[in-house]
Amino acid sequence: MKPIIVLKIGTSTLTGGTNNISRGKIEDISMQILDLKKDYNVILVSSGAIAVAKQFVTLKAPERPLGLKSALSAIGQPKLMQIYMEIFADHGLQVAQCLLTHFDLQGEESRENTKKTITVLLNNDYIPIINENDTVAVEEIILGDNDKLSAMVAVLMNAKKLVIASDIDGIFTGNPNINPDAKLIENVKSIEEVKTYIQDTESNLGSGGMESKINALEICQGKNIKVIIVNGSIQFFLRKAIKNEIPHTRFIG
């Protein structure tokens, strides 16, 4: 079996900072996956369900805003998969949906079941597209935008690489949008040191700031997974980061 690469795409990468999912970005991702498939088995962890729903529906405001987001996610998820299915099919890529929670990736039996399912999908040339099951869990809506979930999946599947597409070039020593002196940390040697730099860089549509990225590094630590955090808005960001052609943050877990 080829080594596994887990690719995490957050809402802000899919929307390019707008209010709409960019079919062009999904096109870019599908071409990159096609290229990667020569050397890897690819697992995609994608957010975007809430953002897709927001494009065409307004729900009555409930007492708990999280319930509203979960409901939007339930409406948007099939639509998101439809977009993936259509665009990936143009490139001969077959997709499957797996909705998971942190809880599922902690219990022994559910871990085994998840691993078996994903393995069968990969062996049959299907690309598993994973999102949090927002009906029953809200961890990634509150904090994470699937950063943590993607790291847990990478560990479960013994992945060789985890690529987290972000809306900035990687982890910085400060918030580069506010502090012009903030520098990109190209090689994370000590997670503890990086923690001292944490800034809240929460974006409008995604909930994954630097804290959840650092959580992801912690989950991969000691698991022999190479983690790459890269700016997903750059065309062919994956290939370019793997070949070291664009600035990004790396961590050998």
Ligand code: GLU
């Ligand atoms: N599972 C959520 C979604 O797909 C997470 C999104 C987020 O936090 O932006 O929309």
